[in-house]
Amino acid sequence: MIPIEPLPYPDRPHPRKHGPVGYSDAGSFKPWLRDEFEFRCVFCRLRETWSPHGSDSFSVEHLHPRVRAPERELDYENLLYACLRCKSHKLDQWPVMDPCRIAYGKHLRIRDDGTIEALTVSGRRMIRLLHLDDPEMNRFRGRLFRLIHHLWNDRENEAAIALYRELMGYPTNLPDLSALRPRENTRPEGLRQSHRARMARGELPDVY
Numbered sequence: 001m002i003p004i005e006p007l008p009y010p011d012r013p014h015p016r017k018h019g020p021v022g023y024s025d026a027g028s029f030k031p032w033l034r035d036e037f038e039f040r041c042v043f044c045r046l047r048e049t050w051s052p053h054g055s056d057s058f059s060v061e062h063l064h065p066r067v068r069a070p071e072r073e074l075d076y077e078n079l080l081y082a083c084l085r086c087k088s089h090k091l092d093q094w095p096v097m098d099p100c101r102i103a104y105g106k107h108l109r110i111r112d113d114g115t116i117e118a119l120t121v122s123g124r125r126m127i128r129l130l131h132l133d134d135p136e137m138n139r140f141r142g143r144l145f146r147l148i149h150h151l152w153n154d155r156e157n158e159a160a161i162a163l164y165r166e167l168m169g170y171p172t173n174l175p176d177l178s179a180l181r182p183r184e185n186t187r188p189e190g191l192r193q194s195h196r197a198r199m200a201r202g203e204l205p206d207v208y
């Protein structure tokens, strides 16, 4: 096992692997989006497993807001996965960088002390828009990094490595996407790449 960076912003745009079509409400896309975006908020990178309420603290987010683009309300390509905090700041603001077109890692970086740094003007705008440098969030990230760092350094200790795995592993309630029945799926090959299918094949790493 190698130490994993807890909150990296991706260095390339996210390639979508799923393509459900035909649900009549946005909430039905949630299991697909959890799997698509690896059980974390696309904006602040918070993981479900770090929230006491798990996936209940996360929701379907419309990149292009419903008030501005009602025709895209149920368009999977317009849907993201975000924590409720980021969602409450984003609201109907537009434009916002699409993580499937733009690598957030080229615009934002989280420092080892938990503070966030803008690498570009667009990154600065994202921080302002979503309050990503909120002092409470900076403290939370810093505390978490210190904890993860200590656990990793103490990895010969069974209890420490078990807790490291818990903090850096996948949630236990991986969605079974193959049991869902959208009207259509434009990327059916993605089902084989879902986390649950990979786990069944023994291909899912302990930590990510």
Ligand SMILES: [Zn+2]
Binding pocket: 041, 042, 043, 044, 045, 046, 082, 083, 084, 085, 086, 087
């Ligand atoms: Zn967030």
